Amino acid sequence: MQEIKGQLTLRGMLIGCVGCVIITAASAYTALKLGALPWPIVFAAIISLFFLKALSKGKANLNEANVTHTVMSAGAMVAGGLAFTIPAAWMLGLADNVSITDMLVVALAGVVLGLVCCALLHRHFVEEAKLEFPIGEAAAQTLFAGNSGGKTGHKLFGAMGLAGIYTALRDIAGVIPSMLLKDVVLPGDSFGIYNSPMLLSVGFLVETAAVFIWFAGAVFANFGIILGFPVLGLADTATSQGIVSSLGMGLMMGAGLGVVLKDIIPKAASMLQNRGKSSDKASDKNAASGKSSVTAGVFAVAVAAVALVICIVLDLGPVASIIVVLLSFVATAMSAQSVGQTGIDPMEIFGLIVLLAVAAVSDVSQVKLFYVAGIVAVACGLAGDVMNDFHAGFRIGTSPKAQWLGQAVGSILGAFVSVAVMVVLFNAYGADAFGPTHTFVATQASVVATFVSGIPNLPAFLVGLALGIVLYFFKFPSMMLGLGVYLPFYMSFSAFLGALVKVVYDAICKRKNKNLTDEEKAQIEMNQQESGLVVASGILGGESIVGVIAALLVVMLGVSG
Numbered sequence: 001m002q003e004i005k006g007q008l009t010l011r012g013m014l015i016g017c018v019g020c021v022i023i024t025a026a027s028a029y030t031a032l033k034l035g036a037l038p039w040p041i042v043f044a045a046i047i048s049l050f051f052l053k054a055l056s057k058g059k060a061n062l063n064e065a066n067v068t069h070t071v072m073s074a075g076a077m078v079a080g081g082l083a084f085t086i087p088a089a090w091m092l093g094l095a096d097n098v099s100i101t102d103m104l105v106v107a108l109a110g111v112v113l114g115l116v117c118c119a120l121l122h123r124h125f126v127e128e129a130k131l132e133f134p135i136g137e138a139a140a141q142t143l144f145a146g147n148s149g150g151k152t153g154h155k156l157f158g159a160m161g162l163a164g165i166y167t168a169l170r171d172i173a174g175v176i177p178s179m180l181l182k183d184v185v186l187p188g189d190s191f192g193i194y195n196s197p198m199l200l201s202v203g204f205l206v207e208t209a210a211v212f213i214w215f216a217g218a219v220f221a222n223f224g225i226i227l228g229f230p231v232l233g234l235a236d237t238a239t240s241q242g243i244v245s246s247l248g249m250g251l252m253m254g255a256g257l258g259v260v261l262k263d264i265i266p267k268a269a270s271m272l273q274n275r276g277k278s279s280d281k282a283s284d285k286n287a288a289s290g291k292s293s294v295t296a297g298v299f300a301v302a303v304a305a306v307a308l309v310i311c312i313v314l315d316l317g318p319v320a321s322i323i324v325v326l327l328s329f330v331a332t333a334m335s336a337q338s339v340g341q342t343g344i345d346p347m348e349i350f351g352l353i354v355l356l357a358v359a360a361v362s363d364v365s366q367v368k369l370f371y372v373a374g375i376v377a378v379a380c381g382l383a384g385d386v387m388n389d390f391h392a393g394f395r396i397g398t399s400p401k402a403q404w405l406g407q408a409v410g411s412i413l414g415a416f417v418s419v420a421v422m423v424v425l426f427n428a429y430g431a432d433a434f435g436p437t438h439t440f441v442a443t444q445a446s447v448v449a450t451f452v453s454g455i456p457n458l459p460a461f462l463v464g465l466a467l468g469i470v471l472y473f474f475k476f477p478s479m480m481l482g483l484g485v486y487l488p489f490y491m492s493f494s495a496f497l498g499a500l501v502k503v504v505y506d507a508i509c510k511r512k513n514k515n516l517t518d519e520e521k522a523q524i525e526m527n528q529q530e531s532g533l534v535v536a537s538g539i540l541g542g543e544s545i546v547g548v549i550a551a552l553l554v555v556m557l558g559v560s561g
Contacts, residue, residue, distance in 0.1 A: 004402035007063040015051045016071025016406060017413055019044060022545065024075030024414040028421040029547045030198065030540065031083035032440040037076070041388055043537040044073040045139045046530075047156065062143050063398040069139065070389045071406040075414015077347070077385040081110055081378030082418050084348035087442045088449035089370045090431040097367040100423055105313050106371050107415035109306045110378025113325065115408055116299045117332035117379065118386040122400060126390045131340025136391030143396060155531060156538040163197045163542030170195065171550045179490065194494040198543035201536040203498020204505075210480045211499035217484025218492030221248065242456030245436070248486025249447045250461040253349060254468015255479035262473055314371050320362045324372055327354045328379045335380035336387045345384035346479065348444040351377035352451060366452055373448055382411055428550075437488055447486075505532055 023040050031037040048068035052060035082103065089098050125131060170176040180193040203211050221244045229240040303325055311321035331350040339345045351373035358364055358372050386407050393403050425433075425440070433439040436446050455461045464482065471478035484492050509528045513521045 004399045004405070006061065007067045007399055008402040008405055009064055009067075011055055012048075012052065012064050012068035013071060013406070013409065015048060015055075016068045016410060019047055019068075019072035020075045020410045020413050021417050023072060024079050024417040025421045026540075026545050027076035028079035028083055028418050029425070029545075031080050031444075032087065032422075032425065032434070032442050033198070033547065037080045037083075039073075039135045039385075039388070040076045040537075041069065041073045041135055041139045041385065041392075042533060044069040045143050045392075046534060046537075048072055049143060050156075062396050063393075063402075065143055066139075066389075066393055066396050066398045067402045067406045069143075070393075070403045071410040073385060073389070074382070074407050074410025075417055077345070077381030078107055078111060078378050078411055078414040079418040079421070081347055081351070081381040082107055082374055082422060083442065084444035085351055085370055085374040085377050085448055086422065087434045087440070087445035088373075088452065089367050090426065090434050091442075091446060091449045092366065092453055093431070094367045094370075095426070095431045097365075098370075100419060102314060102371065103374075103419045103422065104415065105309060106374040107378055107419055108412070109310050110328075110375045111382060111411045111415050112302050112306050113328040113375065114332060114379035114382030114386065115404070115411065116302055117329050118336070118383050118390070118407075119299065119404060120329075121333055121336055121383075122387070122390050122404075125336045125340055125387055126394050131337070131391075133340050133388055133391035135339070136388035137395065139388065140392040140395040143392070155534045159535040159538030160542035160545075163539040164546040166197055167543040167546040168550070171547065192490040192493075193497070194490045196494055196543065197539045198547075199491060199494040200498035200501065201540040203495035203500075204502045204532070204536040205540070206495075206499070208499050208502055210477050211495055213477055214480045214484040215492050215496035215499075217248075217251075217481040218487065218489050218496075219484075221485040222489040239457070243460040244485060245450070246455050246457040246460040247464040248482045248484075249450060249455070250464020250466075251468040251471075251478050251482025251485060252346075252447060253352070253461075253482075254465040254470075255346065255349075255472050255477075255482060257349070257465070258469045258472025258478065261469065310371075310375065314368060316358075316364060316368055316371070317362060320358045320364055320368075320372065323358050323361065324354060324375055327357060328376055331376050331380050332383040335383045339384040339387055340391075345381060347377040347380040347384070348373065348448060350380045351375075352448055355448070355452075369452060370448065378415075382407075436486065441487060441491065443483065443486060502532070 023044060027037055027040060045065065049060070049062075049065040052065050052068060086098065086103060086106070089095065126133075166176065170178055176195065178195050180195050206214075225244050225247075226237065226240045229235040229243070230237050234240075235243065307321045307325045310316050310324060311318055316324065331354060334350055335345055335347060354376045355369050355373040359369055364372070386404075389403055389407065390400060392398075393400060429439055434442045434445070436443065450456070464485075468478040468482060471481070513524055516524065
């Protein structure tokens with residue numbers, strides 16, 4: 001326990017757990033509302049360091065802050081794994097077959113499998129393969145930079161408060177419209193600007209070039225196909241809409257398969273070989289104490305328990321349960337590789353792959369197939385988060401054991417919070433509120449639902465699938481292109497406006513710094529980028545949190561969604 005002393009602390013755990021509840025709730029709402037989920041790791045790192053310094057009068061160390069932010073961000077991707085899969089059942093009219101208990105079992109099963117897989121794969125991906133892990137690196141650099149102090153907290157909570165008030169006026173008081181330019185009518189399409197500070201923040205936070213590609217996909221799909229094809233006599237409006245949704249799904253699915261074909265399979269042999277070598281070294285080192293055998297035994301029992309629980313409670317059957325457990329290890333390795341190299345974690349794609357494998361060899365009902373996808377997506381989402389945290393810890397010198405324990409606490413707490421938020425939103429707004437053109441777009445879940453129920457235009461999907469793979473091999477962000485093609489135009493337009501704000505902000509900062517020395521410019525630019533990140537994160541968090549509160553009010557007041 002000596003190696004985790006001063007890193008895994010009581011105050012850090014308390015701060016981390018409070019932050020975990022807030023970030024997980026906000027992440028569940030964001031994933032359903034926007035069909036996307038920005039990594040909260042850097043945001044959590046800033047908050048952890050701020051509060052630890054405030055409580056310790058500036059004496060908190062970076063390792064304690066790193067473990068605290070690990071606890072804080074752990075539940076976000078658990079929420080993402082559920083939000084990207086389970087609503088698919090609601091969209092297909094199977095809501096009555098999905099119980100709270102089932103959702104909780106799905107979340108906890110994914111958490112256990114994700115934690116075990118990460119413990120086994122951590123050494124290879126973080127210490128031996130030395131992948132980039134851009135998000136984890138950003139978290140480490142944020143902790144290094146923030147260690148000198150600043151007004152981070154005031155900016156964060158100020159932005160969060162303003163966004164929360166604005167959202168309350170829009171969603172609770174109803175004095176601010178949710179859509180701007182909604183009177184502009186286009187045949188078969190939905191134009192306008194979604195009046196969402198959160199979506200503007202997403203456009204600001206995501207890489208600007210990627211958002212521009214996202215918007216280009218939206219322009220092509222909505223004006224080139226939905227509006228253009230009927231004018232040119234190539235297809236009617238309904239067929240054009242089916243082409244767009246199928247093409248968008250294909251592009252996103254192709255991007256996920258591109259990760260597997262380009263980044264996973266070619267490296268699989270060396271990964272397994274290196275893993276075997278590292279396991280041999282670990283066994284030799286711990287032979288005297290027997291620690292390795294004890295740990296392996298605990299992990300084996302945990303995995304066996306998961307298989308038994310999902311077999312009995314979820315009624316998946318022994319064959320499907322074994323497939324889920326075994327392929328979860330493969331999927332989490334794929335997820336870790338993807339996050340390490342690209343910063344992208346297509347967790348729902350990996351869940352969909354396992355779903356298709358289970359459907360091919362066993363007679364499982366539709367709703368149970370969504371459970372399969374949910375378990376794998378949660379495990380993969382957690383794997384991406386854990387590996388980013390491990391990379392940040394490796395750069396700072398944090399104990400992996402302290403981080404893993406913190407991740408376990410945060411992810412288990414996050415599982416309960418995620419389920420609670422999704423149940424609240426469902427009860428408040430009903431199953432009809434979920435889908436590409438509804439209140440909660442739930443893009444990834446819609447893709448999963450469409451795969452199970454039938455693709456509208458198979459040729460368009462196959463074209464998108466092939467194009468997504470090819471573009472990924474050429475390092476083009478086909479996932480973002482597919483997102484733009486698939487989402488309603490008004491959402492893509494709002495995110496594009498957020499990216500334009502980022503361009504203007506960067507230009508203003510650059511102009512203000514032009515007369516400074518290189519050293520002064522580097523420090524000030526770092527502070528300016530951190531300020532932009534903090535304010536944008538606060539705005540995103542403010543709307544997300546108030547959105548959950550609004551849903552709670554709907555439930556408590558008995559108002560129909």
